[in-house]
Amino acid sequence: MADLTSEFVGIRSPNPFWLASAPPTDKEYNVRRAFEAGWGGVVWKTLGAEGPPVVNVNGPRYGVVYGADRRVLGINNIELITDRPLETNLEEMARVKADYPDRALIASIMVPCEEAAWKAILPRVAETNADGIELNFGCPHGMSERGMGSAVGQVPEYIEMVTRWCKQYYDRPVIVKLTPNITDIRKPAAAARNGGADAVSLINTINSITSVDLDNFAPMPTIDGKGSHGGYCGPAVKPIALSMVSEIARAEATRGMPISGIGGITTWRDAAEFMALGCGNVQVCTAAMTYGFRIVQEMMSGLSQWMDEKGYRSTADFVGRAVPNVTDWQYLNLNYVTKARIDQDLCIKCGRCYAACEDTSHQAIAMGEGRVFEVIDAECVACNLCVDVCPVEDCITMERLAPGTVDPRTGRVVQDEYANWTTHPNNPMATAAE
Amino acid sequence: MPNSPFTAGIAPGRLPADEIARNFTDLHPPMDAHEAHVAADRCYFCHDAPCTIACPTEIDIPLFIRQIATGTPEAAAKTIFEANILGGMCARVCPTEELCEEACVRMTAEGKPVEIGRLQRHATDTLMARQGHPFERAAPTGKRIAVVGAGPAGLSCAHRLAWHGHDVTLYEAREKPGGLNEYGIAAYKSTEDFAAREAAWVMGIGGIELVQGRRLGDTLDLEALRHEFDAVFLGVGLGGVNALAAEGEQREGVLNAVDFISELRQAADLGALPVGRNVVVIGGGMTAIDAAIQSRLLGADQVTVAYRRGRDRMGASRYEQDLAASHGVRFLFNAQPKAIHDGAIELALTEEVDGALRATGETVSLPADQVFKAIGQTLTTDGGLELMGGKIAVDRSMKTSLANVWAGGDCASGGDDLTVTAVAQGRDAAEDIHRTLAG
C-alpha cells in the first residue's frame, strides 16, 4: 500500500491534501470537521492585524461559471480576510492544534506592509503552536486597495522585505503565497527565495468578472446595482496554475524551492499533476466549497491506487517527475510527425471533427457517402483539434509516422533524429547542427 | 417437426436454441467505461445522501460514483465491498427502483435517477476481473464460528467474521453455495455463472471452510453446534413453499415456482427444459414474475400471472410488472385458484372490502398445462428457537432467543426478503458476534 504521508518544509501531515486559506478554514468548527473528514492539513483563513476586524459585504460575494448540468467550473469571490477578531482565531487555532497534533496547521497572515505590524503579530501566532505561516500576498480585491494582498505580491521588493521580517521574527517555516495577477511569476518567487522563504504556494485567485447582468448592466455578483472584480478560482484556473508552478519549478533562480500547489484541484488526478510538476503538496478550496469536505476521501483512495499501480511507495517518488519534460517551444522535436486516425467502429458520425477541421483548420477530413469521415493525410497537420472536439473517447487518435516513411503532406521522408527550431533552415537565427 | 410455442401440453425446445440463448443474456448489459463516466457525472455528491440511506447495506454511493468519475473504478469497488461484499450480485438483482434509485434526488428533479445499480456493477466487475480478493484478514483470534447456510446472509456473515480474523465453518445443505443467488434469482440477472464465481471470490478471503451436504435438523444439530463453536449464525432461508388450498393441487403440471426456477438455473441446456404452452403463475411477488418471464423466454405461448388482490397490492414493483408485460406476460388481478383441472385452471374472482378479501361468486377458467405456485415460502428448520411471524425471532443485533445463536436473511424476522437485506443482516450479525466474542 502506498504511503501518503507527506513532509513539506519539515511539516508532517498524514496526506498531502491541505485545505487552502479560505472559508473552509475560517473557524474551529470547520477545521475540526475537515480533520475528521480526513484532510491532512489546513491553512487557516487569513488573519489580519489586532484591532477591529475587516467587514465583508452583506450581499452576495460569489459569481459562478457553470458547465453543462450546472457543474461549477469556476467561482469568483469578493470576500476579504477573516472578519473575526484576531484573538478569537488564535485561541481556536491553539485548541485545534492541540487536539490534532498529527495534522498540519498553518497560519495565513496579511497585515500592513510595515515591520512593526509583522513584528507584533508573529509572536502571537507562534504561541498557537501552528506549524508554520503562509504570507497572503495574493488577495486581488478589497485588501489590495488598502496596500495589502496582491498590492504587495505584485512588487517583488516588498515580498523580499516582508519575508525577511518574518524569517527574523518567527522561527518556523514561512510559506509565501503568490498572486497570479502578474506577468512573470518567476519574479515574486525569486524574491521570496531571496527573502529566505522556505516555500512558495500558488496560485491565489485571478482578477475576474464572471458575468454581467444584462438587465441591470452590472457585473455579477451585484450588490445594490454595483459590482466589483473578484478573484477567480476552481477547475477553470487549474491550467493557469499548472503553468505557473512549472515555471517556478524549472527556473534557475527558484529551482528546487518547495512549492505548495493550489488552483482548481478537485480530484486525486489534479493533485497528482500538480505534484508531478514539482509541488510537494497541494491545497484545495473551491472543490471543498462545491462538494463538501468528504471529497478528500476520493483524493486519498485515488492517489494511493495510482501510486500502487505505478509502484510508488511515497509521494517523494513522483514529485517533480514531470519537470524535466517541460521545455521551451524551440526545443520540441520537429521530426515527430503524426496524423489523425479515425476508428470507424467507434465513430458515431456526428461530424464535429469535420466542422472543426473544415471551417477552422486544414480541410483534412473528408465526408464520404453514408457520413463516413476520413482523414486526408496529405492535408493533416496533426493539430489534433479533431481529437479534442470528438465526443467519443479514443475514437480519433494521433499516430506517429514511422521514420523512413513519406509524409504525404510535405512529400518529405520522416527523419529519425531529433531536430528542433534552433537548427531549422527556416530559422534566421539557426545555429548549424553539430 | 420441431416444437413451437403452440405445441400442445408441456414440451421442451419451443424456440430455436440460439433464440433461447439470446433470451437469457444479461437483462441490463454492463456499461463500458465511457457510459459509466457519463452516468457517474450525473451524481451530485449529495450530503448525507438519500441513496445511501435507502440502501440496506448503506453503501457510500456518492463516494463510489465519484471514484468511478475520477477513473478509479477499483477504488469504487472497494468502497462498495467494504459495506456489501455481495455488491456484485446486488448490482444485478436489487430492485433499485424501490431502493437507492427511488431515493436519488435526480429522481425527484427529473424522474431519471443516477443509474446507481449499473454503476455499481461497472465498478465491481472491474475489480473482480482484475484481481483476487481485495481484503486481508485481521490477525487470527482463535475463535470458531459455525455459519449454517451459504446464501447471501451466510456468505456475508462468514466473510465479515473471517475478515475480523475468526475461523468460520460454513455448512451448506445443497450441492453449491450461493443460496437463491445460485438457485433462485432469474437467469437473465445472474449470467455466466456469476453466483458461483462470486461465492468463490467471497470465500477467497480465507479462513472459511465450506462443508457441503450437511443439513441442520438432519445431519447437523443446533445444540451440538453451540457446544462445539464459540457462536452460531443461521442463514438457512425459507426452504418450504405455501400450499394453494385448491382442488387438484396434486396434479401433474402443478409445480412450485422455486423448483421450476431452480431447475432452470441449473439446466445445462435450456432447450431441453420443458414448459407448458399455457402457463398460469399464482402469486404476486418477485418469484411469480420471474417464473412467468422465464416461461415466456423458454417459448411458452400464453403466460398469465394470477394474483388474488389488486395491482397496487402486488409485491413485485411496477418496474418488475412492466418488465413482465413487455415480455408478453398477462396479469389477472383479483383472482384466486379454486380448482385445477386437466389442462385448465378455475379461478374465483375476488374483491377487497375494508382490507378483507372475499370471493365475488364469479369464476373464470383459463387453459393451463402448467401451474406454478409462487405464494410465498416458509421456514423449514427452526432449531427450536423462538419464532415471530413464522420466522426466527431476532433482535436488532440479529440475536435469537438462544445465547450465542444469531440469525439473518430470509429465515429471520423483520427482513424484506431481498438479497441485499440478507447481506446487511449477515454482516451486522457478524459485527455483533465479533463484539460479543471480543467481550
Ligand SMILES: Cc1cc2nc3c(=O)[nH]c(=O)nc-3n(C[C@H](O)[C@H](O)[C@H](O)COP(=O)(O)OP(=O)(O)OC[C@H]3O[C@@H](n4cnc5c(N)ncnc54)[C@H](O)[C@@H]3O)c2cc1C
Ligand atoms: C425466484 C426468486 C427470485 C428472487 N429474486 C430476487 C431479486 O431479483 N432481487 C432480490 O433482492 N431478491 C430476490 N429474491 C429474494 C432473495 O433471493 C432472498 O431474499 C435471499 O436469497 C435470501 O438470502 P438468505 O441467505 O437468507 O437465504 P437463501 O438464499 O435462501 O440461502 C439459504 C441457504 O441455506 C441453505 N440451507 C437451507 N436450509 C438449510 C439447513 N437446514 N441446513 C443447512 N443449510 C441449509 C440453503 O441451501 C441455501 O444455500 C428472489 C427470491 C426468489 C425465490
Ligand SMILES: Cc1cc2nc3c(=O)[nH]c(=O)nc-3n(C[C@H](O)[C@H](O)[C@H](O)COP(=O)(O)O)c2cc1C
Ligand atoms: C471565498 C474565498 C475566500 C478566499 N480567501 C482567502 C484568504 O483569506 N486568504 C488566502 O490566502 N486565500 C484566499 N482564497 C484563495 C484560496 O485559498 C485559493 O488560493 C484559491 O481559491 C485557488 O484554489 P481553488 O481553485 O482550489 O479554489 C479565497 C478563495 C475563496 C474562493
Ligand code: SF4
Ligand atoms: S450558503 Fe448558507 S449562508 Fe450562504 S446564502 Fe446560502 S444559506 Fe445563507
Ligand code: SF4
Ligand atoms: S467527431 Fe468523432 S464521432 Fe464525430 S464524426 Fe468525427 S470521428 Fe466520428
Ligand code: SF4
Ligand atoms: S441521491 Fe443521486 S445524485 Fe445524490 S448522491 Fe445519491 S446517486 Fe448521487
